[in-house]
Amino acid sequence: MVKIFVSGIFPRSDELIKKINKYEKKKIGVEELREAYEDEEKSWIEFQKGLSYVSDPLITWNDIFRPFTLNMENVEPGPLTRYLETNTFIRVPTIMGEPEIKLSILDMKNDYGINFILNRENKILLPGPYSFIKFSINRSGIPEEKLLEKISEIIFSQAKFFNYVEFKEPLIQSIGDLKKVSEIYSTANSNGYVFTNIETQNFIDFPLGYAVRTKNFSDVNESIIVELIDVFSTRIENLDIPDISITTNESLEFLPFNISKKKIEIMKKLLEVK
Amino acid sequence: MFYKQEIGSIKKPDYLIRSYGNNDYDVLKKRALRETIEMMESTGIDNIGIGGEMYRWEMYENHVDHLDGFVYYGRVRSFDNKYYKKASVVSEIGRKSSAYLEEFLDAQEISKKDLKIPITGPYTLMDWSFNDYYKSREDFGIALAKIVREEIIDLKNNWSKGDILRIQIDEPAASTHPGEVSLFVKIFNESVKNIGDVKISTHICYSKDYRTLYPEILDMKTTQLALEFSNRDTELLGTTDESRKGFSIIKDFIDYGENREIGIGVIDVHTDFIEPPELVRDRILYVSKFYDLNKILINPDCGLRTRSREVAYKKLRSMVEGTKMAEKALGYG
Numbered sequence: 001m002v003k004i005f006v007s008g009i010f011p012r013s014d015e016l017i018k019k020i021n022k023y024e025k026k027k028i029g030v031e032e033l034r035e036a037y038e039d040e041e042k043s044w045i046e047f048q049k050g051l052s053y054v055s056d057p058l059i060t061w062n063d064i065f066r067p068f069t070l071n072m073e074n075v076e077p078g079p080l081t082r083y084l085e086t087n088t089f090i091r092v093p094t095i096m097g098e099p100e101i102k103l104s105i106l107d108m109k110n111d112y113g114i115n116f117i118l119n120r121e122n123k124i125l126l127p128g129p130y131s132f133i134k135f136s137i138n139r140s141g142i143p144e145e146k147l148l149e150k151i152s153e154i155i156f157s158q159a160k161f162f163n164y165v166e167f168k169e170p171l172i173q174s175i176g177d178l179k180k181v182s183e184i185y186s187t188a189n190s191n192g193y194v195f196t197n198i199e200t201q202n203f204i205d206f207p208l209g210y211a212v213r214t215k216n217f218s219d220v221n222e223s224i225i226v227e228l229i230d231v232f233s234t235r236i237e238n239l240d241i242p243d244i245s246i247t248t249n250e251s252l253e254f255l256p257f258n259i260s261k262k263k264i265e266i267m268k269k270l271l272e273v274k
Numbered sequence: 275m276f277y278k279q280e281i282g283s284i285k286k287p288d289y290l291i292r293s294y295g296n297n298d299y300d301v302l303k304k305r306a307l308r309e310t311i312e313m314m315e316s317t318g319i320d321n322i323g324i325g326g327e328m329y330r331w332e333m334y335e336n337h338v339d340h341l342d343g344f345v346y347y348g349r350v351r352s353f354d355n356k357y358y359k360k361a362s363v364v365s366e367i368g369r370k371s372s373a374y375l376e377e378f379l380d381a382q383e384i385s386k387k388d389l390k391i392p393i394t395g396p397y398t399l400m401d402w403s404f405n406d407y408y409k410s411r412e413d414f415g416i417a418l419a420k421i422v423r424e425e426i427i428d429l430k431n432n433w434s435k436g437d438i439l440r441i442q443i444d445e446p447a448a449s450t451h452p453g454e455v456s457l458f459v460k461i462f463n464e465s466v467k468n469i470g471d472v473k474i475s476t477h478i479c480y481s482k483d484y485r486t487l488y489p490e491i492l493d494m495k496t497t498q499l500a501l502e503f504s505n506r507d508t509e510l511l512g513t514t515d516e517s518r519k520g521f522s523i524i525k526d527f528i529d530y531g532e533n534r535e536i537g538i539g540v541i542d543v544h545t546d547f548i549e550p551p552e553l554v555r556d557r558i559l560y561v562s563k564f565y566d567l568n569k570i571l572i573n574p575d576c577g578l579r580t581r582s583r584e585v586a587y588k589k590l591r592s593m594v595e596g597t598k599m600a601e602k603a604l605g606y607g
Contacts, residue, residue, distance in 0.1 A: 011350065012357075020355045062354045080353050082482065085451050087360075087402055089353040111354070234347050234362040235406040 003052035007166060007195055008125055010057035016040045034114050041117045053164055056122040060110045063090035064127050064168060071108040073100040078137050084170055093136040099150055105158040124162040128169030129155050130181050156188045165192030275606040276597050278319040281477055282392045282577030284310050284326030284586050303328050304380055311385050313587055318594035321388040329377035334402050335359055336373055337394045343367035362404040367417050372428050382435055395445035396422045396465050397458045412457055419464035426469050440473045449481035455490040463495045475500055479576045484523060488530040500537030502575035505544055511556050518560040525564055539575030541589045548588045554596020559603055572597050
């Protein structure tokens, strides 16, 4: 079965950007700002009808970590830092002591004191605990491993509010052995997947589905997500002729005869799914 | 003894911001240029750049607006609720007109001090755009490098002040893709190929780790690297490695073989904290312990446009006073 949905935080419209600017300059009140957020939220949700999942556009968030850096004890929004190899900057979490959480994400407020508009029926994005720690500045003196356990506990406690969760783990690529991360996610008890930004990685026995940029499917389990839509190009993808081509990464002569046949059978199945 | 230079932009006066798009904008931008040059000259710095970039709305858009082949589909987030217009290249690029000449001619007419014209570099223009046309980033970058080179030659042909023309190529994107530094150098060098007698400096800032640029950037055809350091430094006085955390990385540059001029950012442009002259002094004295004195230049980390004009003035004054104190401590006062 093919499922199609959008990943990550959505862009804000010019109108909403202007409203927020006006609020920051005290030219409009908080109620007018809240209405602007709600209108845009509704508009994005309406626009996604027809996709397999509706993703919460998260337009109230100023970056992926902000719900937590604003609403956790002993964690603050830190210095602006480039997000991966993009030209967008985030305020990385600065951990000053043992992280604690008092509010559920449904009750948290954003930079302007407005509740996040989160619908538990929608797919939600949450920072993956491993990348959360790797992005963070640790001034707590607490060992990284302990912090990872604590942050995992906090994030997974929020994931339970939603039917489908996307955990963003772009820094997973920096580790060779996924066993530790696999162990962490085995406690997640969530329906969802991990968005990894990696090209190939050994995900065998991983407890959740995962998104990869892949040139071969050697590590595919039953729930792979293929990133077909490129957000680093404004050229609109042509999905007509041919829409998606999947082939072997080299000649089949490098494989035994019987295995080659099995692989061709798998490819036929992929075509049936499409 | 130490050459004190500006890096780029100063906040525009309110009257200029309000007039954007109006009929009187061209008149007011020249007034703003004159006022900003006078303000900068009064701080005591040796080089005023191009007078705070009063003719440029934004360093990326300013250049792209003067090119064919680009379209804007909208804005993308820079941070928080700050967004920038990110253009898409959709056909072969070409120059519509010079992005810098008008400002350059007016600044020459007004300024009594040295000038150094900042130009947005080809790699940064490429990296900050969507590429919907060229087959590769290299093809796109080289095409932009040729455009930048034409700009430099135009400026050189219109330079009338007698001394050597100084051009600062701004490449804040240089360290964005650590696996692509060779491509950055190739594109950069294409933009300055055979330009003759022009002094080229390069400004890079807010890199996660400048060391990722080495050793490839040793091949860059530039005489000076002007970099940001104070943003990652402490506010403590002193010349120890501990107090000068932001600057100690320069020792690594030397280990890689770096021996070109280095413009050290002694002023943090992201805070209203006015660095005491003693802090500026100690930042300079620290670098003086291990870098060739004749190859150290003094500047803010980056353009000061995010600060008020009053704060920018005070920071530049402090930079000048701190430099004098360092010179005195080194026996040149």
